[in-house]
Amino acid sequence: MPTAISNSPLLPGLLAAFQAHFRAVPTTLARAPGRVNLIGEHTDYNDGFVLPCAIEAHTLVAARPRSDHQVRLLALDLDGATDSFRSDATIVHSSRAPWANYVRGVVRELQLTGLAPCGADIAISGNVPRGAGLSSSASLEVAVLRAWQHLQGLPGLDANAIARMAQRAENDFVGCHCGIMDQLISVRGEAGHALLIDCRSLQARPVPLPPGLAVMIVHSQVRRGLVDSAYNERRQQCEAAARHFGVAALRDVSMPQLLAGAAGLDPLAWRRARHVVGEIARTEAAARALAAGDLPGLGRLMAASHASMRDDFAITVPAIDQLVAILQQVIGSEGGARMTGGGFGGCVVALLPQHRVAAASAALAAHYRAPGGEAALVWVCTPGPGAQAMAA
Numbered sequence: 001m002p003t004a005i006s007n008s009p010l011l012p013g014l015l016a017a018f019q020a021h022f023r024a025v026p027t028t029l030a031r032a033p034g035r036v037n038l039i040g041e042h043t044d045y046n047d048g049f050v051l052p053c054a055i056e057a058h059t060l061v062a063a064r065p066r067s068d069h070q071v072r073l074l075a076l077d078l079d080g081a082t083d084s085f086r087s088d089a090t091i092v093h094s095s096r097a098p099w100a101n102y103v104r105g106v107v108r109e110l111q112l113t114g115l116a117p118c119g120a121d122i123a124i125s126g127n128v129p130r131g132a133g134l135s136s137s138a139s140l141e142v143a144v145l146r147a148w149q150h151l152q153g154l155p156g157l158d159a160n161a162i163a164r165m166a167q168r169a170e171n172d173f174v175g176c177h178c179g180i181m182d183q184l185i186s187v188r189g190e191a192g193h194a195l196l197i198d199c200r201s202l203q204a205r206p207v208p209l210p211p212g213l214a215v216m217i218v219h220s221q222v223r224r225g226l227v228d229s230a231y232n233e234r235r236q237q238c239e240a241a242a243r244h245f246g247v248a249a250l251r252d253v254s255m256p257q258l259l260a261g262a263a264g265l266d267p268l269a270w271r272r273a274r275h276v277v278g279e280i281a282r283t284e285a286a287a288r289a290l291a292a293g294d295l296p297g298l299g300r301l302m303a304a305s306h307a308s309m310r311d312d313f314a315i316t317v318p319a320i321d322q323l324v325a326i327l328q329q330v331i332g333s334e335g336g337a338r339m340t341g342g343g344f345g346g347c348v349v350a351l352l353p354q355h356r357v358a359a360a361s362a363a364l365a366a367h368y369r370a371p372g373g374e375a376a377l378v379w380v381c382t383p384g385p386g387a388q389a390m391a392a
């Protein structure tokens with residue numbers, strides 16, 4: 001039994017709820033993690049590099065096939081909310097149950113891929129905080145796809161295909177034009193490692209975390225809201241900049257080309273492009289620094305990444321900038337801190353020696369309050385494995 005599933009604290013509650021609601025036992029369990037991105041923000045849809053790790057927080061799904069093509073959903077964390085639709089009919093958006101659109105979207109992808117998804121009873125539970133920028137939605141999409149793959153034995157679906165299907169569900173059905181990072185790391189994460197992912201080729205190189213290094217995630221308690229429109233707008237600006245330079249994606253533009261080619265491009269789009277081109281180079285450099293245990297170098301790259309997200313890409317908020325400043329001060333040259341994820345609230349990631357974690361937490365408790373008065377939430381995370389499925 002994959003230990004990450006059998007050890008999940010969510011498992012007993014999920015099994016009990018499944019049996020109580022569906023009056024049967026599940027046949028399949030699937031688990032998919034959230035993620036924290038160490039560096040490489042808004043580079044994925046520009047065909048660049050990202051450096052995320054899978055985290056322990058995850059979505060767990062229990063499933064049982066049905067022969068009548070009905071799909072019935074139960075969401076434990078949403079007060080037992082339910083949804084149902086048919087797996088053999090046109091799947092449309094639900095305005096009544098927006099959470100269910102992530103499931104509807106991936107089942108529709110199974111249909112579009114010609115895989116004739118079966119009906120199923122599905123119960124869902126998760127402990128990835130929602131609205132925190134830790135990819136709760138990607139973990140839901142991937143867990144559901146892994147569950148269906150196991151239910152129907154779909155051997156043709158490899159890890160990259162699953163990630164692509166989950167991404168398309170979010171792009172085409174949910175309406176967020178996200179890149180591939182969140183879904184890919186949720187499928188392919190490796191325990192104890194970050195992955196340097198080339199978002200053009202989907203090649204991924206595991207980068208071990210040096211012993212004694214802590215990955216700290218700090219939630220600002222500013223919930224990300226209404227971000228899809230701002231996200232999609234950034235993506236359009238990047239695409240406009242790529243068109244201006246006559247390339248497929250900003251991955252293909254060098255910093256000298258960018259600096260020489262501002263004329264004729266909207267100045268805002270040029271600044272968005274400067275973030276992306278610089279961030280792609282920083283991400284490759286950070287993977288080298290991490291592998292070499294070069295914490296001062298890593299800290300400088302993270303600081304430059306944060307400044308670029310704040311000043312050129314304009315996706316940070318004051319509370320996040322304040323968190324980063326507090327952490328940078330206490331960490332000094334022993335590591336670094338930056339916002340992680342899509343932006344507009346959510347979390348900061350810090351890399352620092354384990355023996356500095358207590359001092360960093362104390363500094364946050366003393367000096368940080370969210371606009372609503374809350375203290376920051378702090379987790380020290382261990383990079384965990386990617387998605388798994390097994391017989392229940």
Ligand code: GLA
Pocket residue numbers: 037040041042043044045178179180181182341342343
């Ligand atoms: C969100 C998206 C990802 C990526 C990040 C920013 O998490 O889902 O594809 O673009 O934002 O790096």
